[in-house]
Amino acid sequence: MHKIRTFLGIIICLLLTFAPNNLSGKSPVFLAAGNEEKKNILYISSYNENFLSVPEQIEGVRSVLRTEEYNVDLEFMDSKRFVSYNSRQLFHDLIKYKIEHLPPYDGIIVGDDYALQFAMDYQKELFAEIPIVFLGVNDTNRVKEAEGIPYITGVVEELSIKENIQLGIALNKAAKRIVAIVDDTLTGIGDKVQYYSLEEQFPELKFEHINVSNYTFAEVENQVSNIDDDTILLYLSMYTDKTGANITIPEASRVLSRAARVPILRAEVGGIGEGILGGKMISYYDSGAIAAKLLLKVFGGTPIDSIPIIHESPNNYIIDYNVLKKYDIPVRLLPSDTQIVGRKQSFIEQHPVLTGNIVLIFSLSALVIILLTSDNIRRRKMDRILQESHEELVQTYEELTASEEELRLQYEISQKHMEEMEILNQKYGIAVDSTGCAVWEYDVTLRTLSITEEFLYPLNPKLAEMKDIDVLLDNMLCQEDKNLVLSEYNRYLNGETDKIYIELSLHNRNNEKIWVMLSGKGVFDLQGNVMSLNGLLIDITQIKEQEEYIKYLAGNDYLTKLPNRMSFMEKLEGHLKDNFYGAVLLLDIDNFKTINDTLGHLNGDRLLTVIAERINSLVDEDLKAYRFGGDEFLLLITDVKSEEAVEVYLNKLRKLFNEPISLLGKEHLVSFSAGITFFPKDSRDMERLLINVDTAMYYVKSNGKGNCMFYSDSIFEDIRSKAEIEDILRGALKEDGFTLLYQPQINVDTGEIDEFEALLRLKNRNLSPAKFIEIAEVSGIIIEIGRWVTKEVIRQMAEWRKKGYPLKPVAINFSGKQLNDKEYISFLSNTLKQYNINPKYIEIEITESILMEETDNTLAFLNQLKEMGLKIAMDDFGTGYSSLNYLTFIPVDKIKLDKSLCEKFINMDNSSVISSLISLVHSLNLIITAEGIEEPYQYYRLKEGGCDLIQGYLFSKPVSCQEVEEIYNENFSSRIVL
Helix, strand or coil: CHHHHHHHHHHHHHHCCCCCCCCCCCCHHHHHHHHCCCCCEEECCCCCCCCHHHHHHHHHHHHHHCCCEEEEEEECCCCCCCCCCHHHHHHHHHHHHHEEECCCEEEEEEEEHHHHHHHHHHHHHHHHCCCEEEECCCCCHHHHHHHHCCCCCCCECCCCCHHHHHHHHHHCCCCCEEEEECCCEEEEEEEHHHHHHHHCCCCCCCEEEEHHHHHHHHHHHHHHHHHCEEEEEECCCCEECCCCECCHHHHHHHHHHHHHCCCEEEECCCCCCCCCCCEECCCCHHHHHHHHHHHHHHHCCCHHHCCCCCCCCCCCEEEEHCCCCCCCCCHCCCCCCEEEEEEEEEEEECCCCHHHHHHHHHHHHHHHHHHHHHHHHHHHHHHHHHHHHHHHHHHHHHCCCCCHHHHHHHHHHHHHHHHHHHHHHHHHHHHHHHHHCCEEEEECCCCEEEEEEHHHCCCCCHHHHEEHHHHHHHHHHCCHHHHHHHHHHHHHHCCCCCCCCEEEECCCCCCCCECCCEEEEEEEECCCEEEEEEEEEECCHHHHHHHHHHHHHEEEEECCHHHHHHHHHHHHHHHHHHCCCCEEEEEEEEHHHHHHHHHHHHHHHEEEHHHHHHHCCCCCCCCCEEECCCCCEEEECCCCCCCCHHHHHHHHHHHHCCCCEECCCEEEECCEEEEEEEEECCCCCCHHHHHHHHHHHHHHHHHCCCCECCHHHHHHHHHHHHHHHHHHHHHHHHCCEEEEEEEEEEEECCCEEEEEEEEECCCCCCCCHHHHHHHHHHHCCHHHHHHHHHHHHHHHHCCCCCHHCCCCCEEECCCCCHHCCCHHHEEEHHHHHHCCCCCCHEEEEHHHHHHHCCCCHHHHHHHHHHHHCEEEEEEEEECCCCCHHHHHHHHCCEEECHHHHHHHHHCCCCHHHHHHHHHHHCCCCEEEEEECCCHHHHHHHHHHHCCCCEEECCCCCCCCCCHHHHHHCCHHHHHCEE
């Protein structure tokens, strides 16, 4: 253990002092010069950076302690996985080393109970007279202890257990008991104390708990499945079972929700979307911000001992809609400030007004059609009946003298017809009244116009007294509409149309505009002359308003209210036709998908709305803004020709985006990527201009985001060049266009070749692997190439064996993108069996970038390789974020020191550094290889330091498989000449 602590200290020293890419990205001298006025803060988390609460706590701290004013170092105790004395001592040594060798810290922030306990235990030794602010601590006893210690204050993580119990009672009024899920972690112990402190406040409930640390996870699941409907289930802590196995919050949520027959309440963040109903939860972001503000008070001159500990925790109600629906829980039972997540709105819910108007329009139209059709049928029937009646009356008149009985019979028939006509007239009146229409009649001879009084009264009560058509039309219509009515009337009289049909606008007493549809036909005498015109006036105001709204939607975005893509195309097309000059800017929000995925599409829409409002504030005579679609916006700028002129608008845009946007009570800084093209300079074709801005914007996205780029042919050429290289790679896979070179790794003691590294090259192409490998990774072709390299190496080894050469291990470089090849393990196994090669002769070289996330899938993949018998080497050690931490859980067999690291340490006056590094690697039972060795003195220093293998041009460059056979059994010791 002493050796490991020594190794940790030296590694930290090397990384902080000499590594070219240390954590700050700058040399120590530069740090001292560039941050003279910045304060240094050490943030210690109880957990690791991937634990659910930690990123939000850090984000809250950084929202107050911004990087331009404060240096915040992050250290993680990883106490959920490492809780031994040794791991705690290692962490102590690390912090002590940093304090002794780095500028002093002005303040300490500790997250959660384990870190606070660490700070209290080592305060006198490590943090004497340094202000310490804690957050996320829920153990009340630990908080009381901290209150009595100088230089410590903070914000308590007080679970809203009481509020969640009250919520549980509101949701299940028949509840008789409550069961809490806890464990024996520090967090779980604190949760349990808070839970049972509320027992006297709820005498109607029987308080019980399930201690996960006394069972296996499977046994816990079985216990939860037996909980009855009269129980409130509260999930507090579930991390470690009695076997020592660990489980994440999402995994625990799925286990509990799968077994439970009642909804599960939770007082901490996590589990929403995994089957947990939710509850009043802690806001880790707000806790981090509050802790940072307390530290700022101290920096501002307030003595820390005068700042009381904040016991009120920043908590909010958050409920999963899908779980609400699963248990048929009414929303009205929830507190008014509850945030419901996971709910998807239907089209009708999103557009209730539009849907209602459409239904109303169709209903009204259908009713009008039915009534008009029915009326037409009745009128025709009436005409037929009247005609028949008339003929019968004529016949009756001629036969009056024939029989009095027949005359009476004819009278009765006529009377019956009159009754039928009266009934039809009543039905006609009902139809008119029920549709809200007005009936009008114009007497051609008298030139009088009669309109239903109920229609005229809302316009002007005096109109009902007017009968003269000229007077009435003058008081109802503007001159333009009056002329339209008279024109349509003359067209009807002249036979140019078979009916009168006009849309007119009127104004009521409140001067509100209403629209009516005037329709009608003439009534003719026996000579064919028009006696009168009759028809209907139908109020179509709602239909006209809907038409205007639909027209508005056609040219505008419904969410942001900005003009849409169609409006942009019309405007740009007009500018191009009119020979205008200007610029088009395509703006895309960076990482918008992450916001949608983490905060929900509703908050994503809110973000777009705020951004649209800000962009719209720039609109003036020369700049117009449009929503292009999704998270993309277009700016059309006229009267600009130079990049300098556009930069003026870009600077305004950047200022707008410098202001954070509040979502769910948190501040979010949003950046954008933009492409710009000029017209007609770059093109006069509208489609070409859109391609230009999209190309420039895509170039920004693929090179780091958060920037703007003016379109140029070089950008297009760069993209085209990458596309060509991708085509070359695809062609090489199909047409045997790849080859492998092999560079030997020489045993320092024997001078013989111990193994080879396989290096990929293109046949007949002078193309650097550094360039085409990057493109292969981006395009996904690396998976096929990786399989080709694997099979070719194994085939070549079988070929050498066939020629009598003893097998030696060959290293294959493995890209992080190849982790997406789910079938690689089975492919590798089958290939080894096909050529009868022992897996121990294959070595997989990985870079530490694969390990940054420390995902379960990566570890599972590497362990599968080890189980097959392969060796694993960590390549380029010392160039990135090399850490002893990786070597504690990654099953590596070999460390390959990067050329730059070797040169820096070997060229130092004191070569003991490289010797110490090699010794420490050996103490972990790992083999060490030095790469890029070109000079004899480097060889001797490495040999003196105990290095195992050397690879570099000092012995051999990468050679073909045929050249390998010439040096396969050669001893290279004789080549070393000082």
